Amino acid sequence: MNALSRRRFLQISAATVVAAGTASRALGTLAAAGAPGGGRGAKGDRQVATFCDICFWKCGAIATVRDGKLWKIEGNPADPLCRGRLCPRGTGGIGAHSDPDRLRSPLIRTHERGEEKWKEVTWDEALEFIAAKMKKIAAAHGPEAMALFSHGIGGTFLKHTLKAYGSANIAAPSFAQCRGPRDVGFRLTFGEDVGSPERTDIENAQCLVLIGSHLGENMHNTQVQEFATAVGRGASLIVVDPRFSVAASKAKYYLPIKPGTDLALLLAWMHVIVAEKLYDADYVAKYGFGFEPFAASLTSFTPEWAYPETGIDPETIRATAREMARYRPATLVHPGRHVNWNGDDAQRSRALALLNALLGSWGRKGGFYSPSVMDMPDYPYPDYPKPKQPKVDNPDHKYPFAHEALTTGIRDATISGQPYPIKGWLVYATNLLHALPNEAETLRAIKQLDLLVVVDVIPSEIAGWADVVLPESTYLERHDELNVELFKEPFVALRQPVIESPHDQKPNWWIARKLAEHLGLAAYYPWKDIEDYLGYRMKEAGLDFAALKKNGIIRGPRQPLYFDEGAPAEFGTPSGKIEFYSAQLEKAGFDPVPKYVPPVAGPPGAFRLLFGRAPMHSFSRTHSNRLLSGMMEENAVWVNAGIARRLGLKSGDRVRLKNQDGVLSNRIAVKATERIRPDCVYMVHGFGHTSRGLRHAFGKGASDAQLITRYKTDPLMGGTAMNVNFVTLEPAEAV
Amino acid sequence: MSRYIMVIDTRRCVGCHDCVVACQTENNVPAGYCRDWITETARGEFPTVQLEIRTERCNHCANPPCVYCCPTGASHIHERGGVVLVTHDKCIGCKACLAACPYDARFIHPEGYADKCTFCIHRVEKGQDPACVSVCPTRCMHFGDAEDPLSDVSRLLASRPHHTLLPEAGSKPRIYYLT
Numbered sequence: 001m002n003a004l005s006r007r008r009f010l011q012i013s014a015a016t017v018v019a020a021g022t023a024s025r026a027l028g029t030l031a032a033a034g035a036p037g038g039g040r041g042a043k044g045d046r047q048v049a050t051f052c053d054i055c056f057w058k059c060g061a062i063a064t065v066r067d068g069k070l071w072k073i074e075g076n077p078a079d080p081l082c083r084g085r086l087c088p089r090g091t092g093g094i095g096a097h098s099d100p101d102r103l104r105s106p107l108i109r110t111h112e113r114g115e116e117k118w119k120e121v122t123w124d125e126a127l128e129f130i131a132a133k134m135k136k137i138a139a140a141h142g143p144e145a146m147a148l149f150s151h152g153i154g155g156t157f158l159k160h161t162l163k164a165y166g167s168a169n170i171a172a173p174s175f176a177q178c179r180g181p182r183d184v185g186f187r188l189t190f191g192e193d194v195g196s197p198e199r200t201d202i203e204n205a206q207c208l209v210l211i212g213s214h215l216g217e218n219m220h221n222t223q224v225q226e227f228a229t230a231v232g233r234g235a236s237l238i239v240v241d242p243r244f245s246v247a248a249s250k251a252k253y254y255l256p257i258k259p260g261t262d263l264a265l266l267l268a269w270m271h272v273i274v275a276e277k278l279y280d281a282d283y284v285a286k287y288g289f290g291f292e293p294f295a296a297s298l299t300s301f302t303p304e305w306a307y308p309e310t311g312i313d314p315e316t317i318r319a320t321a322r323e324m325a326r327y328r329p330a331t332l333v334h335p336g337r338h339v340n341w342n343g344d345d346a347q348r349s350r351a352l353a354l355l356n357a358l359l360g361s362w363g364r365k366g367g368f369y370s371p372s373v374m375d376m377p378d379y380p381y382p383d384y385p386k387p388k389q390p391k392v393d394n395p396d397h398k399y400p401f402a403h404e405a406l407t408t409g410i411r412d413a414t415i416s417g418q419p420y421p422i423k424g425w426l427v428y429a430t431n432l433l434h435a436l437p438n439e440a441e442t443l444r445a446i447k448q449l450d451l452l453v454v455v456d457v458i459p460s461e462i463a464g465w466a467d468v469v470l471p472e473s474t475y476l477e478r479h480d481e482l483n484v485e486l487f488k489e490p491f492v493a494l495r496q497p498v499i500e501s502p503h504d505q506k507p508n509w510w511i512a513r514k515l516a517e518h519l520g521l522a523a524y525y526p527w528k529d530i531e532d533y534l535g536y537r538m539k540e541a542g543l544d545f546a547a548l549k550k551n552g553i554i555r556g557p558r559q560p561l562y563f564d565e566g567a568p569a570e571f572g573t574p575s576g577k578i579e580f581y582s583a584q585l586e587k588a589g590f591d592p593v594p595k596y597v598p599p600v601a602g603p604p605g606a607f608r609l610l611f612g613r614a615p616m617h618s619f620s621r622t623h624s625n626r627l628l629s630g631m632m633e634e635n636a637v638w639v640n641a642g643i644a645r646r647l648g649l650k651s652g653d654r655v656r657l658k659n660q661d662g663v664l665s666n667r668i669a670v671k672a673t674e675r676i677r678p679d680c681v682y683m684v685h686g687f688g689h690t691s692r693g694l695r696h697a698f699g700k701g702a703s704d705a706q707l708i709t710r711y712k713t714d715p716l717m718g719g720t721a722m723n724v725n726f727v728t729l730e731p732a733e734a735v
Numbered sequence: 736m737s738r739y740i741m742v743i744d745t746r747r748c749v750g751c752h753d754c755v756v757a758c759q760t761e762n763n764v765p766a767g768y769c770r771d772w773i774t775e776t777a778r779g780e781f782p783t784v785q786l787e788i789r790t791e792r793c794n795h796c797a798n799p800p801c802v803y804c805c806p807t808g809a810s811h812i813h814e815r816g817g818v819v820l821v822t823h824d825k826c827i828g829c830k831a832c833l834a835a836c837p838y839d840a841r842f843i844h845p846e847g848y849a850d851k852c853t854f855c856i857h858r859v860e861k862g863q864d865p866a867c868v869s870v871c872p873t874r875c876m877h878f879g880d881a882e883d884p885l886s887d888v889s890r891l892l893a894s895r896p897h898h899t900l901l902p903e904a905g906s907k908p909r910i911y912y913l914t
Contacts, residue, residue: 216749228873249786
């Protein structure tokens, strides 16, 4: 078995791979995984190892089928991501299989788009319909006129089919709507991304700083487990959030910051650390580039300067800066994940990266570790046709530091037809109407399309606008690509069916392959079936497929995690060092060191709309799962208790939120609470469904996405900042 | 004799509801009911707030009013660990126990009997932790024998401040919250 460090993986050269011994770990509790459905109606328990898909963390899991029925799913003790314990969404994942609202059969639209009226068709009819339209689009506009929006590992084979067809216009909301600014900020500074799973060494941090990151409510399993470990052993916790989050309740220092001013706080913290010479001078001297001009730029950013901006008093800023320095390098200033807030997000993330650099936490225990990955050669497919035009989403590198495709760039091109027309969308497992800001723009883009295909498990809002809807098997009923990720140790994990799909749903690999066949691209699928494909990859990697099927996971040898253990201290920046001063930013016309711009103020009397996560829901994808909706049926709008009193509102009252553009939300319950600032309101994302097919979730709670009519685009990388909308609370009519 | 108790570290708990979901699947709890639940108590004024999040369930009291008031003997103290259980086919669904429980931990199952947390005695008898404890991603829950001074639960109670819920009810609850 081979394992590579991240850097060597990036510079992959097949000849120079370090061989290492196998380290597979048998799972004593596991009975042999039977063929799915083989045990249908059979008495007794049958267990199958697989990995979860309720979020993208992909935790290893063991599902138990009792007397032919799916009974429960638990963490796989051999999995380094979940360490034997799933999160509530994972535990409730079996509710996806039994969800009575799930899509059952392929559908072709019979009425206007958005009317949610279809006829049931066979798979052959649906795929032939799509293929015919795709051929027509290719003939008229070229294959680049088809785009794919995809989220999660299940998109692997559809991406392959689209590339074989001739288009590279593939994007996921996870970049421009989520973690993109963070990864750009870290790349500009350290030359590398934070990655997913994040390379944060939370379990070893002695001081953990969370800026708007609400771990515990945001339920990324490994991170929450490590967070609890850190809290349990008394690590110093500093939480910066306009809302008194669950994490804030465990903090030594809670900083109730004015929304949108985080960069001012970061600059003031760095000012204190530099002015008081609290930084890791040896680390900065050894690995840093451009420290002097950076340090000089901080002179005026005193805590006293930051006070009126942030609302955080100077003594608290100084005390927390000293606290961070006291525990360095085991001080982790967490980079967060969903960081599209104010439009300054890449520069704010860069400031956060620079603070970590001052503390010397990158490459150090309790900071950011160096991840490694299993060496798994790709399947040897034929070469894809070379697209005749460059990707459509970022013409002329308008956003020079976008290193992944922009969903909103594809949307813009679809609306304008520039730089070239986009006439077809394939949408896989992402509910674009909840994920992208400004629903009206998405609908305008859809009007330009000759073809909209949605592949999903549930009838999401975007499915309601589709010409063809293809029902996918849930993760419990299908194979997928192997999970091979950069993490604390190399591993490969298998998703395999636990139970049969209840209706006419099909796995995505089957859908993608059949679509390729209908397009005359069968040569791109030389493998017999998915097991043949997966088995080939395992064989080429020198790994035992039978053991993987039995245990769900094979782990590789742990590699050095920190610089002092031998992890290479290399930085993929132009200078090859940690860039305190960024010449490439300067050359592109941006601030070489981050500068603060105050946030846009809202209309008088309006509250800034903030949104976040709940631990039992993923995106807008879990609200018809009866087990999970039973844990949280609808969202509420958090309103500061004093404000609520002034408005004559109490918890449980129903209101509608009205945004600055007059958009009125669904009815939503008030949560009057001391746990939020008076100048903002907060709600959990993903509720307020309008798809009639989601019978159970329909109309429950309100949708933040609907209220996010405005967004501010990050000039470095095209991310869409969404915390720039303001709402008032309007009385809702009685039921 | 053993005495099963639960010790729950409120500092680690994030209120994620995994314990609640796991109980539902493990015990096939009917939709709309629950044997365990999460409560949050916030005190103070923004921004100086104290928040305690607790996972709650039947306290398996050592002095259980639900057992004393049961007219049929369905509610009883199990020989193992002092766990309070209900024998379904002896229960007539009279709800006396629902009224007597200080913790509102019981409900009438759609099949007509009083139902509640069993400490997953079916798992415990196989040497496993209750489902809620076994899934908890924050590892804030501990289950064990209070009579064994070397058990995790005994050590935690000996070393950390803790409280129980409604001790004034006099039922001697057996779920302890570390603060």
